[in-house]
Amino acid sequence: MKYAYYPGCSLRGTGRAYEESLLAVFRALDVEVEEIEDWNCCGATTYMSVDELTSYALASRNLALAERDHSEIIAPCAACYLVLNKTQRYIREYPDIKLVVNRALDTIGLKYHDRVKVRHPLDVLLNDVGLETIAAKVKVPLHGLKIAPYYGCQIVRPYSTFDDQGNPTSMERLLEACGTKTVRYPLKTTCCGGSQKGTLPNVGLDLIHYLLSEAQKNGAEVIATVCPLCQFNLESFQKEAGDRHHPTEIPVLYFSQLLALALGAPANTIGLQRGFVPIAPVFAKKEIAYA
Amino acid sequence: MDLKRTVKFEADRDPEFARWVSHTVGGERIRHCLQCGLCSGKCPLSLYMDYTPRRLMHLSREGFKEEVLGSTSIWLCTACYACMVGCPKSINVTHLLYALKQRAIEEGRYPRRFAIPVMARQFTEMVRSSGRITESWLIVRVFLRTSIWRLLGMSGLGLKLFRTGRMPFKRERIQRRAEMDTLLHSVAATRKELGL
């Protein structure tokens, strides 16, 4: 089956490494994806704050486009995943919203039939590909690399369709199949502050600091993330947070980067060079061979 | 000692606001709020708010519009959904916060050059004109309109992003850009027709 692929705006910018590594993972595991033709921005949390109805209309354009040729969409970005899911639900539950959206789509020649499922890459990898298949294809074992699995908010709440809301474990299970070790991380679903670091700097900094220091305290060597904004926040302001509280030095990678590496993708094709906290010393210490 | 008298008369309440709250998306079950405080307890931002989410719920349903729309809470919410998921009465706290934020923006209730509504406007404008967000230009536009100093202060980070290929300046545009405007106009028209 070919999945529709919805990258979202961040994956072309700050989240570039996420896209590169995820596509490498899909290639290695023979997961066929096709980018949604002429997809538009989902609106993320910002448009939702300004005008929900318009937000639903914008998001549903993507659903309608995908529906034409596909039955499932993979949405890697946490915010896109949430917005698309919320849009689908609200169209189903509120006739007013359905009416507005359908009319709007009609004016641009599209129709939405609620026939497409929105899925997260973790879900697809765990449930469609399977841990056994993945484990069998591991070429570069990760030698017990200690990871703190950081899910953040939006893939877990409020519409967690594939993992436990209170204690999700899909990321750990995938990464452990590649040889990593998971450390205790009580903050795995605590908010990083989102865009508050930009708008209300000190608030954001505190939240970021707690996440970093707790990971370090529990012995994590890498923080694995699923969201471009979380990844950006945790690595970009690590020094600033360290200056304000106490220093941490811990690289923040996308789970797909670790996965792609384990599956044998060359390091410079999965964005390892795009991070701000160097990963090379950590890999060297663990004797993880990467090209 | 400068003592201020605080007593709230019924005239201080805004019944229209209270009605609006209980009919807006997210506020349907607001009368069921027990004021247990779980939302505030879970909220990572409640520590910084002037009115915790719980207080905001009660103030909203009682119609104390000034306090609610003038609060810091609505701007601090990051929509992490921790409150909504834990609420023992199934109240859609996050969605109500969204609604309050929208109303505050509509009514212009925020300080000049406040980054959040500026960001909101720039974001929506960029989506309307290009169909996608180019992060670099969005950041530049927002900081130009709020605090140039901050923009300069972030130049180090900006450079790092640019060097690692994460800050392209090429504008991301969809091909059928005109469809964005068409969608927006349709939504506005239907909204007016249905009185939403």
Add this chain to the structure above:
Amino acid sequence: MPEISDLSGPEAVRVGFYVCHCGTNIAATVDVKALAGYAAGLPRVAVSRDYKYMCSDPGQALIEQDIAEHKLNRVVVASCSPLLHEATFRRALARAGLNPFLLQMVNIREHVSWVHLDKKAATEKAQDLVRAAIRRVSLHKPLQKRRVEINPSVLVVGGGIAGIHAALTLAEAGKQVYLVEREPTIGGHMAKFDKTFPTLDCAACILTPKMTAVGSHPNIKLWTYSEVVKVDGYVGNYKVRVKHKPRYINGDLCIGCQECIAACVYKEGKTLDEFNLGLSKRKPIYLSFPQAVPQKVVIDRDTCIEFKTGKCKKTCVEACGDRLAIDFKQKETFEEIEIGAIILATGFKTFAPERNPNCGYGRYPNVYTSLEVERLINASGPTGGEVILRDGKKPASVGIIHCVGSRDVNTNRWCSKVCCMYSLKLAHLIKEHTGAEVFNFYIDMRTPGKGYEEFYDRLLDEGVHFVRGRVAEVSDWAVHPSEEGKLVIRAEDTLAGFVRRIPVDMVVLSVGLEPQADAQDVRRLFNISCSSEGWFLERHPKLAPVSTFTEGVYIAGACQGPKDIPESVAQAGAAAAEALALIDAKSVELEPYTASILEEECSGCKSCIPLCPYQAIAFVEEKKKAYINEVLCKGCGTCVAGCPSGSIQQNFFEDEQIFEEIEGVLAYA
């Protein structure tokens, strides 16, 4: 069948029709005067009246007078649901010398005036129903109620405080009681408590006298380690099959000296002790707790070496000596008893806190449930009454979290009623035992019983911190240096208006009450219903809290809903009283709605026999026909509908009567 002709002649049917206004309940929607007028014009109606309250004395008198004056031989009353007043009007007919079953009621309240707004349509619908009833009642035959004797013995299921009290009350009244309890000892949850609120009486001290009274009462057959497996019969005449699980101890020979336990080849216990909720370990041969009734040990075959390998030294047998009470060959046995009434007092279970990931149970060792803490502070518990945590330390600070699992759409919606009181009690006891700083996190303080608010007052003097706020999270994530190595409780102090983080050594979860895990199985066994939340369903929440919709089966205690000990005891007494009322009537009248076989038409196909849920149908070999035992038949109608040749007929629901009613409804042309 009476002649359906005009109103003259001795065999003619003469119907009296009465429509009730029921105040405005019916009259505001249905035009009752028009209805009476309409009925007056129908064939065979000799009298047609409307009246404000038919169920009142004058209302009933109207019917009795008319029966005498107008020689009525059928009565139709259009009013409320028959569940309310069918019996009333039947009595009125009986007083007037008419067979009570020559009455038909029409429900024009619950079925018409209370569910429709359109007055014209409602009145028309009432007319249709009335017309149908008049046609049906014409075919009613006189029927006689049957009287069956009531067996004066009672079965009480569940040996907690409710079951114990019910059993003792009945036994004192001279009735034979069978008390069946599935654990090896009676006592229920109360036996696990340390002290009880609000008096702080020692639970065991007030419970054990009642337990020993049960154990020694000549009228009580105490069957512990036993379960009911089958229930047949009906009110006054139940046949119950009880399974006795093997203790591998001869109950008559064991004197409870416990030498066998001391002598067991296991030097220390290796199995998690159920009574101590897993806080200590027991040996395979054990006594639940020191004051267990009966004082007989039990062997757990899953952990006993003799059962696993057959090669144990059996030092227990040696220690038992010439008492010879241990019997490894014991098998489970079954026993049938005949009883007249059943009282279910099967109790509750506590909410499993693992369902709430935020409370930290199972994730952090020093998070306990309230029941576990009862065992810790109990002098006969796993730590001898000292509050010692799983890591061996004594707590200097304790957080007690109210409402765990309760008042929450995500787990249980209801309030479990007792947790606020027991949380206060635990706060007091923990402070007394440890001197620790205690914080109670509550949402509302519910102290409605006698002496309960005063108990709260007492706690307020003791320096316990009360924080009003539902706890969001228990975690070991430290932000402030004072939080290192502690469990941090994060909640909004709603009265103060800000969020607080409070580090404690020990967290106590005040878990709510839930129905037992097998409540559905039990209720099916006894043929009663459960509410949507899973509690056994009472007949009426206000006026009949201990009886069920199944006659002869009563419920008492927490199995009916969360409640404290005084209420459980009160309900147990109430259930015993109702059972006594039933028994002392000596016999019970059964409705005559039984089915019977039309022998000439029965082909002997036997299709009906397995259909009967009460096993009331037998096959008579000599005649090759089916036969229905009238005494066992409950009139459910299944066999009547199931018979392929239509050879079964049911009193009061004969085919002709039903068809006549249907045709009456449809004859609106």
